[in-house]
Amino acid sequence: MKKIVIGPLTRANNSCAVEVTVEDKKVVDARCSGIFFRGFELILQGKDPRDAAYLTERICGICSSLHGAAASYALEDAAGIRPPRNANILRNLIIGADILQNHIRHQYLFSLVDYLTLPERAPFVPGYTKDKRLEKKKNDAMVQNMYLALEISRLAHEMVTLLGGKAPFPHGILAGGATVVPSADVVMNFRSKLQKINRFIRNQMVPDVYILEDAYSDYYELGQRAQNMLEYGLFPRTEQDRERYFPSGAVLNGQIQKVDLSLIKEHTARSWYAAESGPRNPSGGRTVPEREKEDAYSWIKAPRYSGMPLEGGPLARLWIKGDYRKGISTMDRVIARALETEKVGTLMESWLDELEPEGCIFSPFEVPKNAEGIGLTGAMRGPLGHWLRIENGRIAQYQIITPSAWNFSPRDDQNCKGPVEEALIGISIADEKQPIEIGRVIRAFDICSSCSTHLITTGKPVGELMI
Amino acid sequence: MANMDGSTKPLIIWLGTNTCAGDMLSFLNAKDPGYEELISSIAELRFDYLLSASEGSDAINVLDDLQKNHKAAYILVVEGSIPTRSNGLYSVIGYRNGKAWTALQAVRELGAAARYVVAAGTCAAFGGIYAAAPNPSECVSLQAVLDRKVINVPGCPINPEWMMGTLNHLIQYGEPALDDDNRPKLFYGETIHNLCQRRDYFDNSIFAAKPGEPWCMYKIGCKGPVTYADCPVRQWNGEHLSWPVKANTPCIGCASPEFSDGSVPFFEHLPDVKLPGIKVTANRVGQLTGVVTALGIGAHLIGSILTGRFAETLKKDLPRGSKLKLRQRLKKIH
Numbered sequence: 001m002k003k004i005v006i007g008p009l010t011r012a013n014n015s016c017a018v019e020v021t022v023e024d025k026k027v028v029d030a031r032c033s034g035i036f037f038r039g040f041e042l043i044l045q046g047k048d049p050r051d052a053a054y055l056t057e058r059i060c061g062i063c064s065s066l067h068g069a070a071a072s073y074a075l076e077d078a079a080g081i082r083p084p085r086n087a088n089i090l091r092n093l094i095i096g097a098d099i100l101q102n103h104i105r106h107q108y109l110f111s112l113v114d115y116l117t118l119p120e121r122a123p124f125v126p127g128y129t130k131d132k133r134l135e136k137k138k139n140d141a142m143v144q145n146m147y148l149a150l151e152i153s154r155l156a157h158e159m160v161t162l163l164g165g166k167a168p169f170p171h172g173i174l175a176g177g178a179t180v181v182p183s184a185d186v187v188m189n190f191r192s193k194l195q196k197i198n199r200f201i202r203n204q205m206v207p208d209v210y211i212l213e214d215a216y217s218d219y220y221e222l223g224q225r226a227q228n229m230l231e232y233g234l235f236p237r238t239e240q241d242r243e244r245y246f247p248s249g250a251v252l253n254g255q256i257q258k259v260d261l262s263l264i265k266e267h268t269a270r271s272w273y274a275a276e277s278g279p280r281n282p283s284g285g286r287t288v289p290e291r292e293k294e295d296a297y298s299w300i301k302a303p304r305y306s307g308m309p310l311e312g313g314p315l316a317r318l319w320i321k322g323d324y325r326k327g328i329s330t331m332d333r334v335i336a337r338a339l340e341t342e343k344v345g346t347l348m349e350s351w352l353d354e355l356e357p358e359g360c361i362f363s364p365f366e367v368p369k370n371a372e373g374i375g376l377t378g379a380m381r382g383p384l385g386h387w388l389r390i391e392n393g394r395i396a397q398y399q400i401i402t403p404s405a406w407n408f409s410p411r412d413d414q415n416c417k418g419p420v421e422e423a424l425i426g427i428s429i430a431d432e433k434q435p436i437e438i439g440r441v442i443r444a445f446d447i448c449s450s451c452s453t454h455l456i457t458t459g460k461p462v463g464e465l466m467i
Numbered sequence: 468m469a470n471m472d473g474s475t476k477p478l479i480i481w482l483g484t485n486t487c488a489g490d491m492l493s494f495l496n497a498k499d500p501g502y503e504e505l506i507s508s509i510a511e512l513r514f515d516y517l518l519s520a521s522e523g524s525d526a527i528n529v530l531d532d533l534q535k536n537h538k539a540a541y542i543l544v545v546e547g548s549i550p551t552r553s554n555g556l557y558s559v560i561g562y563r564n565g566k567a568w569t570a571l572q573a574v575r576e577l578g579a580a581a582r583y584v585v586a587a588g589t590c591a592a593f594g595g596i597y598a599a600a601p602n603p604s605e606c607v608s609l610q611a612v613l614d615r616k617v618i619n620v621p622g623c624p625i626n627p628e629w630m631m632g633t634l635n636h637l638i639q640y641g642e643p644a645l646d647d648d649n650r651p652k653l654f655y656g657e658t659i660h661n662l663c664q665r666r667d668y669f670d671n672s673i674f675a676a677k678p679g680e681p682w683c684m685y686k687i688g689c690k691g692p693v694t695y696a697d698c699p700v701r702q703w704n705g706e707h708l709s710w711p712v713k714a715n716t717p718c719i720g721c722a723s724p725e726f727s728d729g730s731v732p733f734f735e736h737l738p739d740v741k742l743p744g745i746k747v748t749a750n751r752v753g754q755l756t757g758v759v760t761a762l763g764i765g766a767h768l769i770g771s772i773l774t775g776r777f778a779e780t781l782k783k784d785l786p787r788g789s790k791l792k793l794r795q796r797l798k799k800i801h
């Protein structure tokens with residue numbers, strides 16, 4: 001038995017670590033940790049509910065617009081209002097552009113680094129040198145595409161900027177609507193950039209994952225787990241938000257069910273929080289940080305649905321939609337991400353046609369004095385939920401369960417592993433000095449520890465939270 | 468000393484502490500030069516928490532090597548605030564010799580041996596949003612834990628050109644001219660308000676009543692009058708396309724030392740400035756800002772201080788460095 005610790009795990013949106021136990025070259029145990037803590041929901045307490053959209057965007061630099069959207073949906077739910085039709089399309093376009101940005105950067109700058117032989121220069125060296133299987137010509141072409149991907153992902157962020165003022169942390173998604181009028185010049189600029197990006201997705205990004213699949217087809221065997229997945233739905237079809245382009249669903253042992261939010265509980269047995277913090281439904285979440293707690297190993301809580309660890313992300317979304325049902329493995333996750341990128345890019349072209357050039361984009365509303373609201377969306381990595389309670393016109397409680405909290409969670413109160421931990425069990429490590437397989441399996445989930453490490457509010461006075 | 472590729476290019480470490488990675492992701496949007504040019508011809512990005520191929524102890528070894536063998540030869544860029552709670556265990560960089568290596572330890576060690584230390588983004592520069600009350604991780608700015616000068620490049624996130632420009636200045640010409648907050652004057656020398664395309668609407672009291680309107684955003688919370696940055700002229704990102712006011716929303720003052728506690732509520736306007744003996748209405752703030760700047764006082768604090776926006780509780784939670792500065796400024800003003 002040997003333990004391998006990887007900390008930091010780079011290319012994962014900030015500090016996280018993994019420890020695996022290897023026996024006869026096979027992983028027999030795994031523990032995933034978020035190793036930093038910021039306390040977002042405490043900071044939100046007492047704030048103007050309208051501020052939550054911009055504040056929560058700062059949870060994560062790579063999926064910021066989705067936090068802005070979830071916060072806006074939650075406040076609209078609490079206020080009982082709907083945005084204008086045009087605004088729903090504009091918001092979908094901002095979110096779509098940000099998803100393109102994320103998926104392209106993830107594939108080329110974070111994930112492919114584990115498979116390619118890269119130029120002999122920092123920050124690509126030092127790096128693992130073993131098990132790089134692509135023949136030189138294919139490898140070098142993909143490296144060139146990596147540089148191209150830098151330009152293309154910047155273009156995607158420029159599209160976010162066109163409709164949101166800047167990226168990351170755009171200003172253009174707010175409860176009540178959107179803020180940039182879709183005038184002809186803006187739409188033209190947006191469309192032109194989108195077409196360039198879509199060409200890249202079709203001609204480089206998707207073909208590249210199939211080249212990868214060809215050389216690494218054994219990764220269909222690595223990182224497998226049961227068909228347990230969750231998504232809340234992504235991109236409302238209309239401002240009434242009754243249906244989404246990517247539908248919601250909970251997949252339990254292969255069976256797709258309607259999502260029942262009351263079945264969600266967050267466990268904290270192995271997280272650095274005091275016992276009273278869990279297991280609880282997000283509507284009544286409670287958290288007392290306790291860094292010194294024994295047996296705990298992560299700042300991430302363990303959200304469970306009906307007691308089960310569910311994964312989210314492009315594979316879950318395409319599975320629920322019925323567009324991809326080949327398997328649940330590392331290679332399936334990689335391929336689903338590229339396919340989803342293509343689908344989102346194509347959908348966005350059709351949304352541009354639905355915009356009404358000078359149509360209404362923002363409906364003013366009164367912030368309710370006392371109300372509750374829930375904002376649900378799919379984000380790049382899976383289901384994202386914001387739970388909001390307003391008292392006396394201020395935020396009394398705010399709770400966020402992020403995709404990476406689902407995917408990268410530690411063990412729960414029943415000692416059941418989180419999805420990534422499950423996926424790591426059973427993979428073989430050919431060379432313990434270069435355990436490249438571990439990162440490949442983890443990065444296929446597009447882990448983001450920025451999103452997942454945060455504090456859940458308790459509704460308790462701050463003093464009681466400080467140790 | 469020669470680098471690993473035999474060149475003598477400057478070395479850069481980009482470390483992430485308590486951050487959301489937004490600054491590095493924004494930096495990737497740089498254009499002319501962009502990231503590719505930076506790593507291939509301008510500098511050697513020896514470590515980057517988000518993009519390094521190396522992981523685990525290999526990555527920690529890179530940092531150890533720089534610290535030991537390249538003293539005063541590298542630029543340390545830190546993105547994120549530094550938690551001090553539980554001896555820094557609220558932010559761990561990785562594991563060194565089997566032990567948690569905290570951000571607090573890492574920035575002190577790596578900072579001591581660096582040629583320049585640069586704070587990328589408002590969190591590293593001033594504590595930022597994670598230092599907002601009640602500051603659950605007790606985090607502070609980079610300057611508050613280092614005994615040496617930190618060059619602050621704030622913004623939430625940084626504009627890619629503020630960062631690329633600062634790095635290139637350091638590499639080509641050495642340290643740029645800095646203001647009282649150690650920000651390069653090149654990018655933070657003027658208020659947003661004084662550079663704003665909508666200034667004319669402000670001066671003529673034509674105000675937007677809700678987001679999405681093309682008028683001055685002052686009445687719905689714009690912090691442009693008290694925020695130093697060149698967003699209106701530089702704009703975001705690679706192609707300089709837009710900025711928050713152009714997107715018909717208020718500036719939220721994300722590059723200010725007071726962000727975010729001093730900027731919220733985002734959609735409530737700054738209190739009209741009251742000076743002893745004079746009442747100044749909104750449409751005179753601009754002129755006042757000019758006068759105050761000429762006197763060399765941080766004009767962006769005028770509105771806050773004179774109207775008591777900094778409640779005592781808030782002051783308590785400011786990072787050490789900025790609390791000190793705030794006191795000095797209060798002294799200067801009174």
Ligand code: SF4
Pocket residue numbers: 659660661663664665666667669682683684685689690691692712718
């Ligand atoms: S208040 Fe804001 S929008 Fe109005 S002129 Fe000043 S910076 Fe521009």
